[in-house]
Amino acid sequence: MEARNRTIEDWFAWIRDGHVVLPRFQRFEAWGWWQVQGILENILRKPALPVGALLTLEVGETPPFHARPISGAPQPQGRPGYHLLDGQQRVTALWRSLNGLYPDFTYMVNVDSNEEPEIDAIRRYDNKGQRYPRWCNSPVETWKRRRIPVEMLAPDEAGRGRLKVWSKEAAAGDMDFYSEINEIANELRGRIAKFSLPFLSLPLGTSRDAALDVFIKMNTQNTALSAFDIVVAQVEAEMDASLHEKVEALKAAVPGASRFGDPGEIAMQVGAILLGRPPNRATYLSKDFGASLAKNWADVERGLLRAIGFLAEEKIFNAKLLPSDPILSVLAAFWATAAEGKDAEGAARRLARKALWSGAFSERYQKTSATRAALDVRQLIAYRDENGPLPELLDRQRTPLPTVGELKTGGWPKTKDRLGRAILTASLRIGGYDFADEAPFGQESFEKREYHHLFPKALLEKNFEKRDIFCALNCALISWRTNRSIGAKPPATYIAERAKEIDIDEAEVSRRLSSHAIPVEKLTTGDFNEFLEARAKMIEGVMLKLCDGENVGLHDVF
Template sequence: MGFQTPQYTLDDYLARTVSGAIQLPDFQRGYKWDDERIRQLLVTILRGHPMGVVMLLDTNNDEVRFKPRPVEGVRLDADISPTHLLLDGQQRLTSLTQALTNDGVVETKDSRGKLMSLRYFVNISKALDGEGSMDEAVISVGEDGRIWTNFKRDVELDLSTPDLQREQGYFPLNLLFQPVESQGWILKYAMIDQKLAGRFHAEVLTPAARYSIPAIELDRNTSKSAVATVFEKVNTGGLELNVFELLTATFAGDADYYAEHGTDFRLNDDWRETRAVFESQPVLQEVSSTDFLRAVTLLATRRKHLTDTRTRPTAVSARNEDALRISLSEYLQWRDPLREAFLWAAGFLADRHIFDTRFLPYGTHLIPLAVIKVIVGADADLRGPRSRIVQWFWCGILGELYGGTTDTRFVRDVMLVPDWARAVDGARVPTTVQDAQFVESRLHSLRTRNAAAYKGIYALLLENQARDWMEDKRLDLVQHRELAVDIHHIFPKKWCADHNIDDEHRESIVNKTAISAKTNRSIGARAPSHYLDLIERNAQITTDQVDEVLDSHCINHSLLRNDSFDGFFSDRREKLLGLVESAMQKPAQRDVSQGYFVEGSSQFEEAEVAESADESVDDSIPGAVPDATLVSVNEH
């Protein structure tokens, strides 16, 4: 990658934007500057102050083939290939192109966001009062050249014709870089005030014609990943540009696809089709376009890794910069298998009693789950491979290993889980299964659904044949929605407060379970011994039937009926640990019951615990690569 730093006159930039020599890459967002920012930019030009640099990319580049589009407001008669793409400075050059060329009408908005079509003028006498008066001199008027008042009943200022403009001393700024028209306007104005006309030409128009803007030009050797890095480094607006938007422009410029289909490939339209496929699955509603591309990248780089015969083969990766190297043909190769795999993942989660995004422990977990399904294929539904995938899944959740940086863990799991799941000879146990640990005292600090393990234990309770307390219904997908099931206290908050139960124990998941809205209303703030009698009467069931339901929630009914909170808490904590150990297929660390943890000493936390496992690269796993940062773009 190389670059130059030339300086071009504003007149040159305008000529190139109008002709199409300078265009925008298709991923750039739309024009959005408001009236005041445009006016202040014009003031800056007329004062001769610097307005910053613009960044251009040489389009004579075999690797970077972004689909171009003209600067907004420019109408090209033919499909013109640009010589440069505008990477930074879009808002400024778009504003100047619209305001200073053709009819000077700018499609913008006011401070309240109302859409407006405006033209810009400079008051000649005020512009000559000195630099400090230029701000007051530049004004905007409606497209019709008038400023209206009294709800558009009265005209405050009428600049709708050249004669009216000269009569009131306002120069139309769209003539600033049109020398013939500008000269004709000034000559006629000199008939009104020759002295002001001469001064305005010499002190304002002539300096403006020489106004220049420095550029940074990235040469033809610049890669897509370098473009992404440049965007990140020049970002000052804090507006993120993701990989999907960059690839939208790249795929749209794919010459082979155009030659075969006679049209450009539109990644946005394709993603809308994918979203339509996912629409029936609530748990997939937060899968983003970038998530989908990360899954494609894992599969594409894995295929390259397996077929690469070099000593250091291509690395398997989910990084942004590697996603930018994905070709359109690779994307299309994996798109349909991944669509089916994500749908399979939704069914897999439903089997785990995870029905929607609200109770989904980690959204990122869907990415490797879908990729693993594509790799394992139909074997993913066989009992053996399925049980091992289930173990890996619960280890990631209950070990809370997908809460931090995930790219490296994606690679590890994609490389190791498929062969291990199919019991291939010599297959290694995945690091996620090895790393996962659950400590008994963690149950004390799991208090909100912000934590993945909290949602995981809730799902395990539902999977444990839990039934509604008042209606004879399993808490499966249909009943979970119909009964408005949520996580509620077993010993009510008020009862706990009245009996001096501390926050740690009251709010712990040990004191919560899946309860329908109807049951929760019956519980209210009552003591368990009271509300259980009420549930029996209202539901018209026996004590034994209630006890059976409580057992399905891992609740000791005798301790609950005796309002014995301490005994209940210890007993249920042990039963929940049993669910955790069964899901992870490995023992939990007991630090409470064995006296290593002092109850009441843990800090009350609302936020999810950060990932504890080391996320550094495991060099022993072929193809592992470090994590990457997000890609950002300046929105000038």
């Protein structure tokens, strides 16, 4: 391995000519604005501070990996000379910032801090066809603030051309300003151009496996490799395939997956369970996992598509409604091999419902969730396909459901409280009609709804603890218009107002309230403790039916 030095000016020439590119398995850009800001400040200060060495792989006639250009760089026209294995976050940050390629930020140097220049990261946004802050669009206004955009300092002809135009506009005919701007900018550009970025280079002839092994073992300066990054490299090595491309295809085939988290991470979890292994880092980093995941990709995709469709039937449309994260990967692995059509699919759906709600209401996945998720899928599939023994997940001796008293401890569903979310989603399973407009709860209406206190905080805070006020049993998910109009009114008051304003009788208002598994009589009497007891019992009834695989509806509570 040879150590070398190249200036940023030379690196930019290589990037522009396609002489240095990224191997396809490299992660996408991961740095935040503060990291871009930091590397620019380190380079511009006098004396400059080091920003770390890069690692490259020298490429011969036949490149060992598929490649792509640095983000924002031209497509290579010929054979590249180097693949950048480590340091792409730094190189990408420099290339994009110094070429003005960040749409959400403009980076500017404060020219009054000469020895240790400060970089401002100005957040940009559009409003009614205008780009804000508006002063950033005006060279005159920018120079009044003694700022120069860093894209004027790029160490190449494009940067010099941009500065020539910008400095004329900023000076507005004042030759003293024009001279000052160019003097300062050219001095700062010189610091950037001559800054040395050292690199280690793996020699020509280094094997694919060796290069990937080095890549996996090395972390970048500020952003460590994730398990997904490593699996991407494994797939590239074993299958000569791009996991990034597979994930993009998955997003298109299963658009709902993104609502539950990062599709790549979810796919790894499902893939691990399909292999009979726990979805954890130890599994992901095993040498054969990447190839096995790629081979089973069709099953992963099919399982996720069916699982997300099933969750939608159960009124769970996104991660904010999912009581416990492992449930999605368990259901996806289950549905990947479930029969399609007729009685067999109906039986699978009933079993999946048992598994979903048992996992949601129980403490099954509170500890050792990865191991239990893999075990549960094996047992559920054996139970479904081979008349195997009752899975632990469905065994009430081994996986008990909460009592009425325990249901009262469910926390506010907006937080990531498992039992609180289970209570809320089970109540919405009844129908979840809005109090005022009668719209049923669905995927489209979720973003329009808010977490409403059935007994307002103002009525309770003198006599009850915060944990009681913010409990799941005191929560309903309703539209924002309804929530604003209810405000802090006692339940009996806003129920009477609903009947009058909407011109419906109280029985209809009660039906809408009941569709949230709310005991209307106890709500209107105004006794909070009695209400919690009654609603806990009502939720318990819904829970038991769901955990037994039954379909529930308004008839179960009204």
